[in-house]
Amino acid sequence: MSGLEFILDGERAVAPAGSTLIRALSANGVETPTLCYLEHTSAPNVCRVCVVEVEGSRPLVPACSRLLEEGMVVSSDSSRVRHARKLVFEMLASSVDLSLVSEETGAWMREYDVDPGRFGPTLRTDGPAASMRPGHHERPDGLSFASVAQPPLIQDDLYVRDYAKCILCYQCVNACGPEAQNTFAISVAGRGFEARISTEFEIGLPDSACVYCGNCIAVCPTGALIPRTEFDLRASGGWAADRQSVTRTVCPYCGVGCNLELTVQDGAIVRVDSPLDHDVTSGNLCIKGRFGFSHVGAQPRSEPA
């Protein structure tokens, strides 16, 4: 792979041919905010948080998907870029609950001084989305931002779909489908602002084609898809990141050798993930690996259930 020369924020820079801009920038020490982008999955290319300015291009370009070209002149921190990122964050945060985005994303939002209420009252929690089916349209009242606020879907003991936090990035749909699981239990239903992630005919998850691998949880950037253990702890105020540790181990079930990252709080496993960059399963697990951990820990045990 040969290197391509380009200008990054006024300096000469080099990155391998075939790099996306986000990787080319990272290779030169410049990080880029993202929401829908993950390094180890195909870029959905929808959130527009990662935009940069490229000389000769009228619109800003998404760094996650645009390939680097020889001689490109890229600005990652121009006032136009900063303004666009701030605005994208504000528009998203005005209609979607972004309280569970990653720490990195939170830091970027502070960096850009994001104020979701800048254009009016924010996030009506009793908004029409609460009762609307996917695709169902209702005329806005014009007094507040429309929002996707709606009650979380709690249909089983394993995980919760809290679509008030969904930015429709499609990572979950891709993970359920061609990127990982090939189950195709969920897809986008409806159009425009009424679009939602949904099972077929909006049936409950236990009755859907879902196999509860939770590989959608692994790629959700906003905490809209969340293990029940974490959801319940957060709801009761018991989730305490400062009392948590993460331990890498191997799944106790079949012979594939999936790596697990056990998040432990107060002596109990509260969440199971798998490292996205591990070459055994690239972060993917099955229902047993992701949710079958309640048989260990310090609670007394005698008989199997």
Added chain:
Amino acid sequence: MWLGIDVGSDIALANAVGREIIAAGLTNDEFIRSATTGFDQYQESVEPWTLERGEAVTGVPAEGIRELAHAYAKAGTAQLCWTLGITEHHNGSDNVFALINLALLTGHVGRYGSGLVPIRGQNNVQGGGDMGALPNKLPGFQDVENDELRSKFELAWGSPLPAKNGWNISQMFDAMEQGDLRSLYVIGENPAQSEAQAERVRDLLRGLDSLIVQDLYLTKTAELADVVLPAAASWAEADGTVTSSERRVQRVRKAVEAPEGARADTDILSAVASRLGTDLGEPSAEEIWNELRKLSPMHAGMSYARLEAEGGLQWPCRSEDDPGDLFLHGRLWANPPEGPLAPFVPVEHVAPVDELTEEYPIRLTTGRHLESYNTGVQTGQMSSPKRLGGTIDLDPHDVRNLGVEAGEVVRVISRRGAVEAPVRVDRNLRPGLAFMAFHFPEEVDVNVLTIDAWDPRSGTAEFKASAIRVEKIGA
């Protein structure tokens, strides 16, 4: 392509595929010539297995067998992957030989992307074998009956070792029946529910002079025990390693405390040794591993530091600068091949032991559901929205013929016993084929039905092929 093969006809299918590959001139002649032996006998043995005969015995349409043979032989790379559907038969080893023959015919072995892949059903069943938990092997697959290898271990451990191979599990139960085996120490296994012909197994376990069970839970086997040693879960409550299907050794790490009184397996074994008068000290998992590395050449290069840094290593890994092997048997492609040539092993189709008759007309095969694991000791604790529970799964035609409905509890009878179970209709089955999962022995004790006819080479019972009849209750 999905081939709806009749249970227990794997050798017939493989032999028909082999014959078609030869007849169509799709063999890898250079590989056969340079790397294998016994091709002529093999060719002779599969000659009678025309596509038509294959269809008659396997239930797979002749055209499907032909298509499979051509697709496999012509593929640039191809793998034969199997699980217990191949091995849990009275002739499971022969089933495997039948598949190996196909790989030798086509050269689909010992190359990147091609191979023979027995997929392991437990996170460390490979590691158990690696560590010598086999009746004829010491750690690193070194033969018990090889005096030189055995004396290496005797020297390191300062103790004589039995010079003869031990018993596999099926032989152990036979030995219990003969009174030759009177004490049993069971670690992390639930044979009272997991073994075929469960009533016999439980009777034999009850009849032992002493039964010691070391487990996370008070399983049905532990309930029969004289002594129960509560153990920590090795994947989350203790440190160590496991080996996956692809021979990759990876670290497991302690993340949470075990319940009070439960101890790591290694602690328990050391403590038992000390009560028996041998001081093994209190070695850490890494110290035990490093002892293994000295005694097992195939693990010698796998330091904890490397396992950590490299995300696991695949054996053989003979030295600290050995990257480990991505696949085995590459030696067969050297010119000339290194080591012994690979033999074709002709094998003949033999139907399952438990015959289908008018009295027992339905073939029962047992297996797993995605959301559950083995006898449910661990997954039974998970509140699973996808749990089907213990059922007998039948084809819609069979359900109609029995005059029963979905969910109706029926009696399932084999030559060994009977259980009651609700009917689940499954369109993926065919008339005459039934399925039961073995995850829910408390609800439906499936292994009361299964047959313990076992393969003499592997010691594995024929869980996959029982003959049953299903009766409507109160009819």
